[in-house]
Amino acid sequence: MRIPFIFIFLTTCIYAQQIGVxxxxxxxxxxxxxxxxxxxxxxxxxNSKTSINSNIATVSPDSDDIYNYPIxxxxxxxxxxxxxxxxxxxxxxxxxxxxxxxxxxxxxDKYIRREIKKIFPKTDFKEIPKDHPIYHQTFSFPNGLPKxxxxxxxxxxxxxxxxxxxxxxxxxYESDLSDGWEDKVIHNxxxxxxxxxxxxxxxxIEYSFKN
Numbered sequence: 374m375r376i377p378f379i380f381i382f383l384t385t386c387i388y389a390q391q392i393g394v395x396x397x398x399x400x401x402x403x404x405x406x407x408x409x410x411x412x413x414x415x416x417x418x419x420n421s422k423t424s425i426n427s428n429i430a431t432v433s434p435d436s437d438d439i440y441n442y443p444i445x446x447x448x449x450x451x452x453x454x455x456x457x458x459x460x461x462x463x464x465x466x467x468x469x470x471x472x473x474x475x476x477x478x479x480x481x482d483k484y485i486r487r488e489i490k491k492i493f494p495k496t497d498f499k500e501i502p503k504d505h506p507i508y509h510q511t512f513s514f515p516n517g518l519p520k521x522x523x524x525x526x527x528x529x530x531x532x533x534x535x536x537x538x539x540x541x542x543x544x545x546y547e548s549d550l551s552d553g554w555e556d557k558v559i560h561n562x563x564x565x566x567x568x569x570x571x572x573x574x575x576x577x578i579e580y581s582f583k584n
Contacts, residue, residue, distance in 0.1 A: 394410065394431050399453045403447070403449045412556065413574045414427055432445060448481070450478045450480040453484040464493070467534075467536065471541070474581070475489075478551070496534055519548065522548070524549065531543065
């Protein structure tokens with residue numbers, strides 16, 4: 374049973390300062406990068422005038438609980454699978470005001486493209502122009518998505534799915550922002566790279582809360 378729009382609106386307002394992690398099926402490690410979101414939330418609250426709850430929710434794509442969170446985050450290595458119920462619920466969530474950020478861990482790309490196509494069969498990922506507001510919130514990225522972690526020696530690209538003109542899915546491809554959010558000892562990224570990743574992540578959260 375679908376939730377009435379007014380209920381979606383009210384619950385989103387109540388929980389407007391909490392983030393969810395999408396626990397998908399298929400065998401991919403949806404739980405990867407466990408230090409990333411705690412570090413990002415701490416950074417955003419300190420630098421972007423947000424008041425995000427430090428308790429990060431775990432939410433299944435077919436659950437009505439997803440409507441409690443204005444933004445949900447997806448990452449991992451390997452297979453992602455959305456059932457028909459997942460697809461219906463995610464589409465309703467995204468077209469009713471929700472936002473999905475996908476961070477491209479190695480091995481994710483071919484699976485996530487296939488599964489997002491189930492949700493929006495008539496819509497393709499589009500590269501987001503460098504002047505889009507998601508790159509110009511508290512922090513400005515005039516050259517678009519920053520490069521954080523090397524996969525296949527490709528340039529980073531920010532892809533999006535738009536619904537009725539609104540960006541509802543942001544996919545950081547060949548950047549792996551969430552690696553840059555993790556504790557420094559995990560990937561030994563230079564501090565300059567980590568700060569770029571955190572700034573871009575804070576922009577994504579800030580944008581999703583406003584839109």
